[in-house]
Amino acid sequence: MGSHPDEPLTPAGRLFLQPHMNTIIHCVVGFERPIDVPKSKDAVMSSIMVRHPRFRSVLVRDKRGLEHWRETSVDIDRHFVEVHDSTSVNDYVAGLSFSSPLSEDKPLWEVHVLAEHRCAVFRIHHALGDGISLVSMLLAGCRLADDPEALPAVAGGKRTESAGKIGSLWGLLKMVLLSIVFVLEFLLRALWVSDRKTAISGGAGVELWPRKLATATFSIDDMKAVKKAIAGATINDVLFGVVSSGLSRYLDHRSPNALPEGLRITGLAMVNIRRQPGLQDLSNLMKSNSGTRWGNKFGMLLLPIYYHKGGADPLSYVKRAKKMIDSKKLTLEGHFSYKIGNLVMSWFGAKVACLLNYRIVCNTTFTISNIVGPTEKITLADNPVAYLRANTSSLPHALTMHMMSYAGRADMQILVAKDIIPDPELLAKCFEDSLLEMKEAALTSKKTLKDN
Template sequence: MTNEEEPLSPMARVFQSPCIDYCAVTTIGFKTKIKPDVVLDALKHNVSKHPRFHSKLSDNGAKWIETEVNVEEHVVVPYIDPEEIGEDGEGFVDDYISRLTWSPLDRSRPLWDIHILNVKTSEAEAVGVIRTHHSLGDGTSMISLILACTHKTSDPTNKLSTSIPSLKRRQTASYNLRNERWFLFSTIGSTVRLIWNTIVDMLLLVATMLFLKDTETPLKGGPDVGSNPKRFYHRTVSLDDIKLIKNAMNMTINDVLVGITQASLSRYLNQQYDKKNEEDGSYPNNLPGGIRFRAGCTVNLRSEMGFKPLADMMAKDSKGRWGNYFSFITLPFSIGLQTDPLVYLKISKSIMARKKHSYHAALAYLIIKLGQKVLGAEVTARLFNRHVMNTTTCISNVVGPMEEISFRGHPIAYIAPSCYGHSQALLVHFLSYAGKMTISLAVDPTVIPDPHKLCDEMEESLKAMKAALLERGLL
């Protein structure tokens, strides 16, 4: 094989820097036991079709170099003693995946591996763990890869080209006003707000990289949080409930998810500030005033947002390219107890509407790209990491298959994506799949020892919002 070289994208350069080194962990629950020979056979036939999975990083981390792949070296099937595990399948899987965060991927070969755990949990008969370096691709890319390897459970001959809805970016709404003068004034006003919002966002971005830090809360990680082992937890909720709230409140799915996250983090922090009331179940407002709590939120930069067949994403001039083609915005969360759960939704809708009326995401990506050319990759990565360290968390939402899918006769129960290597104590990922929404948390257990309570608060916040709408006759 010829050692062809290809440069890394700007975000890929950031993710493989020594001060960051992000890895993605995708946990997949299966409804049947996993047959390792089936997995190996599929990999032997498909790895060669995907350049990233048969390429390694150059010594300076700037280019991909094609190489030979021994698939057996990338598939791990550990010996599992059923008696040792007993009834605690979840505990074994949680511990196993956490241990993966202790050991880096081997940079002398392609940066991925697959772990097959034939352990029964409450949601699955077996669990597969795909670990990839984040420089290989973002969440959109990884889901496209999963789709390329699976088929609809109800129709094994269907390769899922229509299993994910085709998404397009929202166009600027037409004013459709008869009064042209008013239309002109509205356009000028909107443009001025866009410029002003962008300037403010860029000043805050630079300030956060240099000195502006979030308030120290029980969810804020310390300086060593990036190198600490992480643990992963997930909770599955109804996607239909989220859509009901979305329609009733005239919002987007992302608006609802941000509202749920704000509500659950507020409730969790309130408990942490006064644990003595935990036993009797009463939680008065113990939150200090003026908490600065910000979350990075990933933004897909592809001009075509819908999922494309893997071959189309790999095409050089594709508008839905494979790789790390995303940026981020910074959301100022409103941390506080609200007697009306719908207030969290109204706040999130306002925050998201303000952020959509800004070029923050596009300019942040451009700054990273220019920074690597002017300051070098390592300095740019350190500045990026300072922004991550000075904020509290990050949230991401990826659209998954609408119908149940299977991998070569193995039906999939859930898909839970997450990451580690980040300089934050909490990451929140959302992924929709077959009528459900999976909420995945990556936590530093030295900072957040009870992540299951965060999952509980996420679920309870969703239920409270739905109940409030039902009570008011809005559903």
């Protein structure tokens, strides 16, 4: 047992330990060569990850039932799980996603090594930090494949701040009005407003249902080609357009002629609200007074998409997504959801905060997130990394999608409740085909403009 005093959990950390929201992040790392387990254990033990207090602390509860972190020693052998069977990576992770909690008698993380597949699954409890924190920490232990002494470049982004949009009185008024509208919608979703049921809807209790996992793979160059075809578009706009188009395709297959044109399907997106977007410089994350600090620093956005029957212009999905996301960028919805969550936790406790979050998930249809990873090939424990993927354990949603890019491609993990969505591979193909169709439309549009 360490000599440091116990440290209370943050409000978000307590939320992720509640039974209905108990969430584990899975970061899947594929390697080009067989995994040397003893060397990997040494690499983890000497990494900054294990030096971080969260990763060498166990969860304890005081007499009032409040959770604290208590520093302890790390027995690395208890944190590595070697898997020797032929189960596919996706099937194995799907099994972990609904039926395999982390033991509380050791720090809340594990590394599962699937030797046959040259793959390691980092299982880290969400109470330790959000996806941005955890992936940033994982990459701090990696090196560039072309330069073994160099750290992977931290992928920054361009933060679209509201302040940059309110140079006029109308801009300020628009920001205030949109914020009020979106915040009211957020509150109504926590109370009673719900999506209409479709073939992809989940609901209360679905977090306990068995899962299947499929992977959709996209070329970053294809996404950039679509992005360039629409003035001011971003990769996130393209991603959401692909999701909108792909879900319409899939619902046409599952429920032909059963849904009304323009039916709203609401997604829940987790957004990083740190001042610096994208993955973080770990030295900044470790500073308690930094705006990019460690932990769970994310808000929630309600992102609606609309069902459209086949035959529409493929790029129209991206244009609609861009218009919707642009309006979201003007608002304070993400910051509001983060602040109100902390406020409810402080005033009413973890159970009430968990209930509100649970109801928001039950009243929407899917979860989506996107992490921009390294643009160059990297190594971990001197083993070249072939791919990076991420997902979380089960939610009441029957459909969760987590995309992570790496070295020119992006893999989207599609986790589904298999009794509701039995064919996630078909859904993955719907997404992949949607992007290819959009790319063809973008190239055709470019050629037409050039000819004219």
